[in-house]
Amino acid sequence: MILTEVAPAWIRICLILVLVSGGFLLSSRSLKNLVRTYQLQSFLLVLIALGLVVLEGHTILLLVAALTLISKVFGIPAFIRLIQERMSIQQDLRFSYLRPPGALMLSILIILLVYVCFAQILEKLYAANSLFFLGSVIGVSLVLMGLIAVCTRRMAISKVIGYLSMENGVLVFGLFVTELPFFIEFVIIIDLIILVLLTSIMTVGIDSSIEEYKSRMKEFHLLSEEGGMS
């Protein structure tokens, strides 16, 4: 009983925290922190899902929460750490277009923009404080913040984290549409595959030894010079 009353507030707090984690993602320079933030963000999703289970009683959301926990909180971060170790990259120091403070400012503007625009369209159908509305605004904002990360980070590995964060945004939004999440799980699987492929191309190449790969990657501008070399 109490749980159902607390749940909406709980979800709102988690949503705000998700946004905050998005902000951290934009501002953090250490790769380790990036991964950690991502982990935290995914964990917040799990919490939201659990909150929704309490609120709406869809047990399938439990499944979602479990899958998210396994893949996003543990699996993917671990995999990325593995790759990071092999690449010996610690810091993400090169940015294009915007440095972290600017990116943060921009993301605030984006949240505002998305809020205003969506409010225009959705006000007829949803109350301004409905969870769907909040979820859509925060979800889309998170996607766009992730996109900023993809855009401004020069290292491929940070781009990947940006991409994963975007995906979390989609997931946040999707969670609020009951019945739908079943498919979202497929999405996760697909994206896992993408990630695996992507990183495997980058880390091991198709078939080459590490030395050869490095000599190839030297010219490869997706990897910054100071990061790519050990």
Next chain:
Amino acid sequence: MNGESILFGLLNVAFVLLISPFFMMVIKKVKARVQGREGPHLLQGYYNLAKLFRKETLYSEYAGFISRIAPYAALSILLVAALQIPLIWIPEQELVTANIIVFLYLLVAGRLLIALLGLDTASTFGGMGSSREMSLSAIIEPVTVVVFAALVYVMGSFSIHGIFRTAMTTFPAYSPTVLLLSVPLFILIIVETGRVPVDNPETHLELTMVHEGMLLDTSGRNLALFELSHAVKQTLLMAILLNIVVPAGIALELSAFALVLGGAVFLLKGTVLCVIIGLFESAYAKMRFFQIPNFFMIAFFFSILTIFIEVMM
């Protein structure tokens, strides 16, 4: 093609051939007199022709068929053109070929042949002559066409026969526009026959010569033919001016008296015009070649003026 037309053709052509050398000599005589010389005999033209016809003809060793054909073709083209311009008698029935544009283009044909002849002989002067001739003709042509268009417009007929007839029938009361037209027509005579200030027929100076340059390598009977055709051309152009401005004397029906009268009157008119031309030539100096377009503009101006005035009336 009835008998009358054939008779007209023969008469007209014969008359033109007969009097053309005479007119040439009149002008020469006048110019000589003005310069204080005695000048040639008035029949010297005929003697010259006879002399040339008796002489040997030389062909350049580089020349092709143009040199062989051109003299004959040039004369016959002008003779055919002569059919368009009645000198002493306008037959009742118009010729089937009577058309002012045909006349103009026949003149062009003659010019084309002579210009090619100038190039055919492989001499520098020939090339120079044809270059100049063609350049001048290029800019005089619009003037010519507009003058004749004005004539057609004022007189309301496409053939010169008809134009003369109109001039004849409205003779006492002809409008001032016809007088205006006489200026460009006069200039046309000067230009087409290569006279001062456009060209100087007397000299063979490379700086000045145009017409003579092209004929420099011709001789004997060919030169005679060219001289004759040159004279014919002058007579024809004079006839246009004369029979429009002073249409008196042209026979409208066929009778021996009318023809003789017409011939005599034309001879008189022609001689007077030749004197005028001679005096005009003496009064002017040869123009610089590149100044000549200005001279043509006078003709152009007058012919356009004619049309405008006619439009306004």
Next chain:
Amino acid sequence: MIAILYPVIALGILLLQLILRTHRSLSLLGVIHPVLSFIITLYLIVSPAVWNESPFFLIDHMSLFVMLVTSIIFSAASIYAVGYIDGLVRSGDLEKRSLRIFYFGFSLLLAATTMAIFTPNIALFWICAELTTVLSALLIAVLALRATIDASLKYIFICSTSMLFSFIGIIFLFEAVRNETGVGSLEWKEILHEAAGLDSGMVFIAFVFFFIGFAAKSGIVPFHTWLPEAHAKAPSAVSAVLSGAILNVGMYGILRMTGIMQGTEVFGQVSVLLIVFALITMSVACLSMLRQKKLKSLIAFSSIENMGFIMLGIGIGSPVALFWALFHMLGHSCIKAGLFFSAGILHRQYKIPTRSGEDEIGDLFLLQPFAAVTLMAGCAALIGMPMFPLFLSKVGILLASAEVSVWIPAFVLLLFACAGVALVRYYLSVMAVRFPAGEGPAPYKAPFSMNLPIILLLLLSIVIGTVMIPEEEAFLTAAVADLGFGVQI
């Protein structure tokens, strides 16, 4: 349940590819798979009675049409690949070990594309489309060169990030349907059925977000940036598939979605949006073509241009325009695949994939007369010469667009002229280059399996361009009707 054969065959082929390891057998399997798909598609086309048997497949004129195009292109590419991949392996450009990855990826790509086309569910469609991105990225990178990996990464980044927006769109659509009917649905047919009652604001959001991803998939400016690099750097057999089949997957999504929009109130805005994007796409592509120094980039930009043109047809939204847009899709796929094949022969001849910088083409007619002539024919076809299908679709779509505004056809025609000049300028610049005596490369003898698909595709496009195949018109009209547009053409 004929359609079930598609996944069954795909599975079988994939299994066999795991078991059989020789190069010959792999390439043979690679050919069998698309050819079988082609045969099944043909069978399905002629027997409409069996279409509605399975709930797991959305079989109608539209999906069969796209599948037909896809299987034609895949079949041609697989035949081409026999000789082409063999050449790559012999010259050492492709490692033997990657061979299986290539064929496996190729079959998987076909399977994913097939599923994308036939799936009745939008989310599944989205997933399959994502899969095609991943798999084609794999195929692009199969040569394991710096440039190809770079291109493939760009492909993944641009496409996948944009596709995420599409999913947002799908969620909105789902929510819109749920608002209307109480039960959310993602079935194409159901949504189409309900379209008229959906909330216009929601639907428009859904469309715009959906559009972003699939525009990226089909190379619409400004999401096109991955395309010239991916298509230019991929092995030619793959480029042909990418250009001829995978781009159509994106277009297929937009087509279906526009069909849904057609029933709603916001169709006017959707139409303007599509037309504006189409025109921007065409102008950017055509102008960029003028500056291309590399053959395959040039052809790739021309793909963008043609996608823009198809989208113009979709945007106009009259049945006639859609009819010709589909026609254009068919024609463009055949011609473009043929062109990439010809370009592939030239790449083998001049060893272009292993070099950076400008193409070094020379002695074109001496070394590769066949490729040179087919390239010329392909360029003529792209310019839109009569006898080729693009000419007809040009007439059809532009005529329909003139109803919207007279300036659209004027502008588009100028762009086409620009593209034509660009193609010819490139061709002229390479056709007369002569290598100094003795310095030219030895002639590369293209195996018959590489020439055959080019001839077949060119012939096919001439046939399409000159005669109406029996029932073709009715079929296409029905496909347009399937999308939700009017019936008459």
Next chain:
Amino acid sequence: MSELFLFIVLLYTLSGVIPLCIRKKRIWSVSSIIMCGGGILLTLFSLPCLLPSSAKTILFQGEWVTFPITIGIDRLSAVFCILLGILSLSVALYTPGYLDRMHGNRRKYVVSGFIPLFLLSMLLVILAGTTFAFLVFWELMAILSFFLVLTEFEEEKTRYASLFYLAMTQLSTVFVFLGILLIRMVTGSWEYPALLSGNDPLIFLSFLCLFFGIAIKSGVIPFHKWLPHAHPAAPSPVSALMSGMMISTALYALFRVVTGFYTPGVVYGFLILAFGCLTAVLGVMYALKEQDLKGLLAYSSIDNTGIILIGTGLWAVFSAFGYPALALMALAGAVFHAISHGLFKGLLFLTAGSVCQAAGTRNIDEMGGILVRMPWTGGFFFIGVLSIASIPPFSGFIGELLILQSLIGGLSELSPLLQIVMVVVLSLFSLTGALTVTTFVKAFGLTFLALPRSEGAKKAREVPWPMYAGPAVLAGVSAGLGIFSGQIFSFLGYPGLLPDLLVLFLLLLGTTILVYAAVWSYASRKTRITRTWDCGMMAPSSRMEYTGSGFTEPVVRFFGALYRTRIFSTREYLDPHQCLYKSGTGGIRLMKYFEECLYLPIARRIDRYASLVSSLQNGDVDRYVLYVFCTVLVLILILGWSA
């Protein structure tokens, strides 16, 4: 009737396909024989359609992938079919010999195969009965001719020419395409519209589009610049066809459009008239200055297009003001001139082709003395010159005569303002005529007469007989068409349009014979072939002669305002600070006004835009993501704004 027509189409196709498919030595002779047959059959087939009583006959009706295609012949198209038949006959006679002497091997098959196909495409343009069919064949014609221009692709100039040609032809397609679409919109059908009128701006717009499309194809200034590049670059039989037939085909389209599609209006008329005057005068001005023999002919094609445009424009003006007799005269002149231009331009290009091939150069300054070496070729060229210089009674004269007559006639009919316009047109028209004569005195005189000015010209030899048999056919028809023009017009049902030139011809002939006979019998017959006036030099050398540039110098001076020149200089210095002068070159060249002030700036502008746009594609993935990001933001904004 329609079977015969299909047979003709088959013949053309066959003669095109045979050399493309069968690689046997001199297979093109076979193809030529078939093409001769096709040409003769086509001429015979079209003749009865000329009769005043004949109506439009549908020869073929079908569908091209849902679009209707009709092939039909009426009197206007029959006229052009005959021209096509005659031209294909003569080109078929000419081509094998030309190909034998051409270098390269494979391209010979291509050229001999594409020529009949090119002719066929033009035939179908002429016979097309629906706008769609017209567009299809128009495009085919464009692409086939493009490939033919490209024959000698090794040469930089040819490639430039063909690119230029392609760009312009694409532009032409844009306009024609658009015009046809607009007509389709206005009438709702693909049939040729009949006399559209009304205030719908689309109608006028469609006219403008069609006119510009056709104008580009027929070389109307200022859209002409491709023509003097492309026509000379092609092999001579192709140049002959492009100048002789393709321009005529475009003009056929003009006649069809102007007289058939729209109710004649004053605006239409004056538009055409203005372009006509500009084209005629500038075309001949440029022709005059041209040193490349084939280039000169190409420019002269432009000038003739102008003349025909003037005639067509006059037709529209007179029709709009209600003078049908004058209008008919002008139109008859225009059509007749189009036909005769096709004939004599084909003739000139074929003979010029023989000369260029024999002398190994196209530069007039390096020729000379060819007439003695190639008498037949030279003779037929001369007939072409007489025709184009509109010397009575050759065919070129007739068109000019008719147009002049209608102009001068219009002078006395119209209102004062129009009269003034007529005077202007008249003077420009006659200026064109006179300059044409000058041009061709130069072309013939400096190419064929006097001394050879280069080794190549010295070594020129007469071509084998089929290569002048082809031109001979054209020369015969061209002369005959002029001489019998009165009879022909009576046969067509328009008696009394012009004086009887047969009589004139007989008179000329008779007089010449008489004069000759008189001189022969009365004058001295002594003749010597020797050196004539040699200025005291022992032997005239070819270096003393007038060159082409010298010949036209006076005209260039007279019209200095039109021939803009540009001074160019390049300097080299010994030191990097550019103080110590080392060497340099300088000179004055004639400015290619349209190319340098119109075409190239536009091309550069487009190129600048292109480089701007292609700099979007800079290879940086961050930039690419940025595009996506910005677009998404914009779309979201649009979403919010539109709601």
